[in-house]
Amino acid sequence: MTRVKVNSGACGFESIIVLSKSEDSRFNIEIRSGCEMVKKLAEELKELEMMDAFKAIFNNPVFRASNNCLRHVSCPVPVAVLKALEVEAGLAVARNVKIEIHNEKN
DSSP, rough: OEEEEEOOTOHHHHEEEEEEOOOTEEEEEEEEEEEHHHHHHHHHOOEEEEEGGOOOOOOOOOHHHHHOOOOOOOOOHHHHHHHHHHHHHTTTTOOOOOOOOOOOOO
């Protein structure tokens, strides 16, 4: 089981993503969040296959479902789902991802 905690930033919502391998190389997804849009994504996105980690953005089931559910295109939750899939499938090591924003106004 792989668990990822996402602090989405300015919106203030935190999401918890849990991926666990089931039978025949499929992965069950559970997403918990206070965000209504992410909750909708969780309803649409219940299972992935290992090969979904390699699919291009326009063909990727995570991004396709996100396109239907999320209005904020820079939401980090879809990427976190794919990172969790990579780790749970043994395609990547468990390492934190960090985005730092520095806004220096003149």
